[in-house]
Amino acid sequence: MDETRLPLTDHLAELRNRIFRVLIAWVVGSAAAWSFSEEIFGLLLAPAVAALGDGQGTLQAIAPTEIFFTYLKCALLAGFVLALPVIFWQIWAFVSPGLYEKERHAIVPFVVASTLLFAGGASFGYYQVFPLMFSFFTSFDSDFVQSAWTMREVFALTTRLFLAFGVAFELPVAVFFLSLAGIVDAPTLLRGTPYAVLGVFVFAALLTPPDWVSQIFLGVPMVGLYLIGVGVAYIFSGTRRSPAKKDEA
Numbered sequence: 001m002d003e004t005r006l007p008l009t010d011h012l013a014e015l016r017n018r019i020f021r022v023l024i025a026w027v028v029g030s031a032a033a034w035s036f037s038e039e040i041f042g043l044l045l046a047p048a049v050a051a052l053g054d055g056q057g058t059l060q061a062i063a064p065t066e067i068f069f070t071y072l073k074c075a076l077l078a079g080f081v082l083a084l085p086v087i088f089w090q091i092w093a094f095v096s097p098g099l100y101e102k103e104r105h106a107i108v109p110f111v112v113a114s115t116l117l118f119a120g121g122a123s124f125g126y127y128q129v130f131p132l133m134f135s136f137f138t139s140f141d142s143d144f145v146q147s148a149w150t151m152r153e154v155f156a157l158t159t160r161l162f163l164a165f166g167v168a169f170e171l172p173v174a175v176f177f178l179s180l181a182g183i184v185d186a187p188t189l190l191r192g193t194p195y196a197v198l199g200v201f202v203f204a205a206l207l208t209p210p211d212w213v214s215q216i217f218l219g220v221p222m223v224g225l226y227l228i229g230v231g232v233a234y235i236f237s238g239t240r241r242s243p244a245k246k247d248e249a
Contacts (some may be wrong), residue, residue: 018090025086030079037071040078041155044162047126048154051134052147059151066152077159081122088114095177114173121169121221122162129165129217130158136213161214164207168222175229186234196226 033040042049049059061067088111096107138147178184189196200222201215208214 015094018094022083022087022090025083026076026079028079029082030075033078033082034072034075037075037078041071041074041151044074044077044126044158045151045154047130048134048149048158051131051138052149059149059154061151063152066150070151070155073155073159077162081119084115084118085111110173114170117169117173118166122166124169124221125161125165125218129214130161132217133161133209133211133214136211137209157209161208165218168203168207168218169225171222171225172229172232175226176232179233186230189230189233193227193230197223200226 045059052058061070089107092107092110141147175189179186179189184192201219204215204219204222208218
């Protein structure tokens with residue numbers, strides 16, 4: 001572990017530089033996605049459109065600027081996804097000075113695993129949860145009430161859940177970092193599983209609409225991912241203690 005202690009101002013300057021690099025990557029990704037914003041929008045909201053009318057439904061735009069700004073937000077979302085490897089790289093580079101020398105070389109596995117976990121969570125939400133959720137909402141249509149959703153509201157809901165599932169699947173990485181930082185150890189995390197389950201479902205209830213479908217589909221995988229994170233923390237903590245014991249000897 002690097003014993004060099006930098007002044008607080010140096011840490012803040014490094015944090016500022018890394019945030020700046022993340023923003024640059026986000027802007028570049030968004031600019032690249034802008035030309036395809038309409039196609040990305042159509043793909044992202046396909047489950048909602050399909051639920052409205054067997055693939056023949058349409059969304060409404062009720063404000064003059066709604067289409068333009070929704071497409072702009074769509075490009076920003078795509079740019080964020082494209083910038084994820086850079087974001088995770090900068091996160092690891094910022095915390096790596098506090099790690100052991102061997103751990104610092106894990107940057108590539110960390111970036112790859114974090115990116116794949118986010119993509120896996122977002123894809124799970126898109127392919128498995130969104131169709132069920134939007135079908136659930138349209139099931140309340142009747143002869144005198146028909147769903148007519150606006151593109152802004154549907155995009156906002158879809159984006160929130162897209163990011164929620166992506167971030168939720170980062171739970172093993174978060175647990176890994178808690179163990180890595182020495183904040184908690186694997187046995188403590190395992191004993192706290194009942195509280196973690198409660199927290200997971202509270203988190204799922206806050207991020208999802210008031211329907212049981214999306215809450216269950218977000219909460220249950222998060223519990224499994226938490227346990228996977230505990231397992232990873234246990235394995236890693238064992239390998240982390242070994243060098244320390246050797247040094248003491």
